[in-house]
Amino acid sequence: MNEPTRSIVVECPAKTNLTLAVGKPHQEWSGRHELDTIYCAISLTDTVKVTEKPADTGFSLELDGTHLGDLASSQADMRRNHAVLALFAMAEAAGREPNVALSIAKRIPVGGGLAGGSADAAATILGLNELWDLHWPVERLQQVAATLGADMPFCVAGGYARGTGYGERIETFASQSPEAQSLRSQGFAGPLVVGAYQSQLSTPEVYAAFDQIGAGDGDANHLQKASISLHPRSGQAIESAVKAGATHAFVSGSGPSVVAFTPTAAIRRAVIEAWKRSACVDRIIAASAPAVPSVSRHGNAIQ
Secondary structure: OOOOEEEEEEEEEEEEEEEEEEEEEEEHHHOOEEEEEEEEEEEEEOOOOOOEEOOOOOEEEEEEEOHHHEEEEEOOOHHHOOHHHHHHHHHHHHHOHHHHHHEEEEEEEEEOOOOOHHHHHHHOOOOHHHHOOOOOHHHHHHHHHHOOOOHHHHHHHHHHHEEOOOOOOOOEEEOOOOHHHHHHOOOOOOEEEEEEOOOOOOOOHHHHHHHOOOOOOOEOOOOOHHHHHHOHHHHHHHHHHHHHHOOEEEEOOOOOOOEEOOOOOHHHHHHOOOOOHHHHOEEEEEEEOOOOOOEEOOOEEOO
């Protein structure tokens, strides 16, 4: 009798940057800029399922979702998908063959500054750690993630964290740490809404604009001015949210998505109504912060 096929399901949150200080580019980092950022995971998730396949059958990838953006293009190279790259990286690190089926249900906007691709990669890493019975600690998983991209090590753990280097050096803030409590007291916790767009922004394009025009006065996210210069509706969404009572409203990462913290139901309704009235966003997504990934086997949570 054949053993049942094993599957692991991971819900991995999107990220935003509560602050994002951008320094100079470094040649040794392939031109990436030096960053000092406070990451925050939000409860908008992609669902990634990793399933074992028979030996010598290779990998497969299935994508599902209403707003797949460039991922749905017939020109998209499946082998360059972040989750697939994470599969290859984990297989190499663990000395395993990548005989795995990946299934991704996308809800995080593509190309929106919310690290949807990084979340998929992190979910794959977390899922394979369980599927292959590796039992590696988060720190080792983050080392694998760091070889793939700046946001991925953070996405493996979620919550709050400080990122330095080009974003890959992660100092996680425990939920009861002074740093986490300070962020909560500043209003960076609880209910929020995301203003999302059909259009996407290329991160290199935003950084190129930043290199030309710099950061805006008082912007905690140094990329916000550059992002708005390329996508003015994001600026309109921020202005509308603040006028409606949001405690914080800003471009998420390199944009164009906008995150607005809404501490009360009345403020949340006011922000949503303002965004709808002004048509300054294409989609409105309710979420909360902070959030962490969840890993389950056959629908049962794994501690």
